[in-house]
Amino acid sequence: MTDLSAVLARADENMPQSLERLFDLVRIKSISTDPAYSADCRKAAEWLAAELNALGFEASVRDTTGHPMVVGHHAGSNADAPHVLFYGHYDVQPIDPIELWEDDPFDSKLKEFGNGRKVITGRGTADDKGQLLTFVEACRAYKDVHGSLPVRVTILFEGEEESGSPSLKPFLDAHAEELKADYALVCDTGMWDGETPAITASLRGLVGEEIIVKAASRDLHSGMYGGAAANPIQILSKILAGLHDENGRVTLEGFYDGVEETPSNLKASWEAMTGGDVDLLEEVGLSELSGEKGRSILELIWARPTCEFNGITGGYTGQGFKTVIAAQASAKVSCRLVGDQDPEKIRASFRAYVRSKIPADCSVEFIEHGGSPAIQLGYDSPLLTKAKTALSDEWPKPAVIVGVGGSIPIVGDFQKLLGMESLLVGFGLNDDRIHSPNEKYDLTSYHKGIRSWARILAALAKK
Template sequence: MKLEQVLKALDEDLPNALDRLLGFLRIPSISTDPAHKGDVRKAAEWLRDELASLGFDVAVRDTPGHPMVVAHSQKGSARPLLFYGHYDVQPVDPLSLWEFDPFDAQIADTPNGPVIRARGSSDDKGQLMTFVEAFRAWKAVHGELPSDLVLLLEGEEESGSPSLQPFMRENADELRASLAMICDTELYSDGRPAIVTQLRGLVGEEVIIRAADRDLHSGMYGGVAANPIMVLAEALAALKDENGRVVLEGFYDGVEDLSNQKRADWESLGFDVADYLGRIGLQNPIGEKGRTPLEMMWNQPTAEINGITGGYTGDGFKTVLPAEARAKVSFRLTGKQDPAKVRAAFRAHIARFLPADCSVEFHEHGGSPASVMDTADPAYTSVRAALSDEWGREAAFIGSGGSIPIAGDFKHILGMDSVLVGFAHDDDRIHSPNEKYDVESFAKGSRSWARIVAALR
């Protein structure tokens, strides 16, 4: 009965909740831009004040970068829960492509229903506020917050989280709980609620190959002097074989095939790859032969070239052999792949293609292992049932092709699994101009967290 009262309180307070969110979204908390350092702190202090008004013991905690907001409710639960979100947002460039002011948050009507338009509305301020509003309604009905909640709200997620791991290690005893709740994911593509149970890891590498001490005339030196672009192109083209498999030594060590149960679960999702690719103007899936599209996106590792530069790229034409060539390459990891071993194997691969006259330089751009959750924990069944009840559709256990390093950090630093539940849609345009978040996602997301908290008490 109390749960129904909490849900009713959420429904009745939705206009006020939206006003609060709009005010939060109007703070331009862009963590990558030093000019907005004060705005990032302002957003942290806004959260502190909101949570303090609900009865949380909360503080803005300084780091070498942007601050963390850490909040606690009273003790007493058999199952402490940690809730994680981030309050920083992506830059808005190019501003000319926005149809509205990215920080003048507004509600707009669309053919698919009302949406919240602003930078950060979906990633991640709107999602973060779904559980804050759930706690607000819980307090209104019960007279107190759910016990043993820890909130960890970060201000550097969009700039690589440089302070997060040190902060977690220094405050591990304070932050450790039975499960982490992460609200930075999406509904499944057909709109059903979803729990992400595995995430790919990531290795980023930049490689620079140099030859002559200057750009050379291709007529005078072509065919005799080493061409760094040709060397780099040959090495990169050889990363995969004719079947689409990555050829790096030991690359597939730790990669696990799908279980029969997981394969059946994913097949039941009815994923339409033609529709998925059609939305971006493509139609033919690529990848390793003999694998399904979802298997390639969620359970298989990848090697991708993200950018190549070298030589003359301006208007017109200039016949040179470039002095250097650069590429940025990323690997998405699955299972128990070791980021350090993958990085070393890539560097060894490049070295095998290097002529005697060339030198190579590498730069790391992050590395994190994949995360696989232990869904045998009864909490996952409870969360799935709570989501199914709210949305009127059976919630799905899904994978993610992306990387959310915090889930791995919770596992490796604090020793706990994560429940990744979010309510974004794949057309929310996160990281792009004209970001939005459906009002339905915000309203039903808040109701979902109320159900989840009730199920796990």
């Protein structure tokens, strides 16, 4: 039996106790957004610190201005192996509406889910207590067999992820040297399907802008001023319409600076993962792709930048009809960024374009609504390659490389504040009902998630 196979066998043997530990953690009502559960959040932090200490970590509960962090360190057995920072969060969403739950949300249990599937029920099982424990239990199996870990490990468990992480950035700033590692491991994502593991290699960035176009000093009667006075709604409509050309590309100067083409082999794998663009759109009642022409739906939402209109107001919007020329009109616009696009350059280009379309006797105001760059793990990264091989060895189907159309703030924080790339591997499924009543986590996700992390740790230890 090889070193790894012995660890995997131990993870299998430990499953009954591993399940009981997850049940115990889920029973702690660590709802971070409700002050009534502050004591429960601390209880969850203390529970995790105790578990880590029992495994030989030097772990402690660290106070913040909000709920506490848990930090643990383990030296590992190989000084030449990489140092990893594993992140997870122990806080959970509220359980409302309670009447829609089939079982007590904090009395976790194993349950049949149909077609022979077994699931672990309860709030936080998939988001994120079950996920974070897959890593802890993989460490346990290693410690049981070898007495140590194959790499140096730092663990950071947060208690405010579900309430905006207000304490996280200050904590990272204050403890940057302690927490800095070669790279971060994040287990708060999901699988492509029940048999296909996934690694998230890209997250799109964001630029948010609100524009307010002003013309006359007051609303005007359209019969008395129509055709003569500037109409902010018309001006705004022309501005928005001009942001895309006939092929769906964004027209802002320099918008595509830093955007590279997706590797052809990756595009081919994405196209093979779906039943077709129309199939995915039909789920939301649509039948035709929008955006850039000649791109598949997964490339559009994972690897291409966008400029979307999220809200527009102006004039009379109440019941009935009012013949008025509004004094002002406004729109909220967001750009999703990829590659090396610079959020501030995109913002400056957007504002310059808008100003160029404003008549001389009108004005425009801008309100900034955040900005962050995209996150991209190199498709040829050794980290990604090792993890992909490890996952493919565990699951029925080979691991796939995916993107996320939105952002995961912690990944940006790790890159910006600690200078670390993040490997995002999770075992959640689309039907886990996170944030909703009857949240669950598949028993297979938990069991093979533990085995998967054991394989990844072994792979990372190899040169």
